[in-house]
Amino acid sequence: MKNLFKLYWAFFKIGLFTIGGGYAMLPLMEREAVENNKWVEKEEMLDIYTISQCTPGVIAVNTATFIGKKVGGFFGALFATLGVVSPSLIIITLIASFFNNYTDNPYVIKAFIGIRVAVAALILNSTVGMIRKGIKNPYQIGIMIAGALTMIIFNVSPIIVIIVAGIFGLFIFDVRADKEETNE
């Protein structure tokens, strides 16, 4: 039982100090999970990140679920996961209730015209960074462009794009890799 609260609190801290995206939390995760609480080995952390990239969802939450499960089964996973999202729930609720009082304020309206530009730039910046890190071969460039154009031009549901890409990856990538192996 004490373990469950330790899990909740450790991941609460991780959620609280993760600013600006999942990868920023790596060092903190290592300090809490590996050094302080000895829940996982350093090498295992790398495996966990890899898995988190092969499952849907937010990397912070996935790693919390995984480590929680390892330490304390289902309830461990539950407490760790709830821990990592609690700071968001609390802080955002407070901020949102604050802002909802000011939506008609002319200064707020003007401020947000500027803020939207900043957000657009921030998102483009993050996207460019992700492209640099994540795209490793021309096929992936093709898939990315295909996905982007399909969305922009046809405005389909993003779910369709994901499903089609998944099928493509499963069957067509498969075939190509098999061919490479037999050619060797």
Place this chain on the structure above:
Amino acid sequence: MNRILLMCLEFFKAGLFSIGGGLATLPFLQKMADNHPDWFTHDNLIDMVAVAESTPGPIGVNVATYAGFSTNGLFGGILSTLSLILPSFLCILIIYGFWQRYKENNRVQRTFAALRPAGLGLICAACFTVFKGAVIPDGGLRLSCLIMFVIFFALMQIPKMKKIHPLFYILFAALIGVLLPL
């Protein structure tokens, strides 16, 4: 009550099909804004992203909380967030028993080798939509916004500026919005 349940279902779908981290939920949220403008509009969404970028926590979770709260109050915020993370929670629990084999399975690797770029493509499309919303706020292109966008983006590319927290850009932009006739 129906609205809360419907929203939870949408967030569940978003959580299930988001590949590739924080911003990956953005395309799904934009679709929600398209289909349910009474929940939140595209402009509302960008504002929520602004807050989500400036506060602790994963951005997808933050936006889910914000959107859920704005539409359905405290209960809505909590339920939306839980709906978003439920698919990945279940997924991890399911594969946990054989995660080593899962990680090394060729089919899994190849599927995700295609899924990740597709997710990135969706984010690119989402980025384009946000760009349009920022630079064409009321139907007409605002040159001032476009120039501001280019300047901000250029600033972010400077190595020394890479460590600056998004919150500073957002506050700076807010100041510009108030002081200048954008």
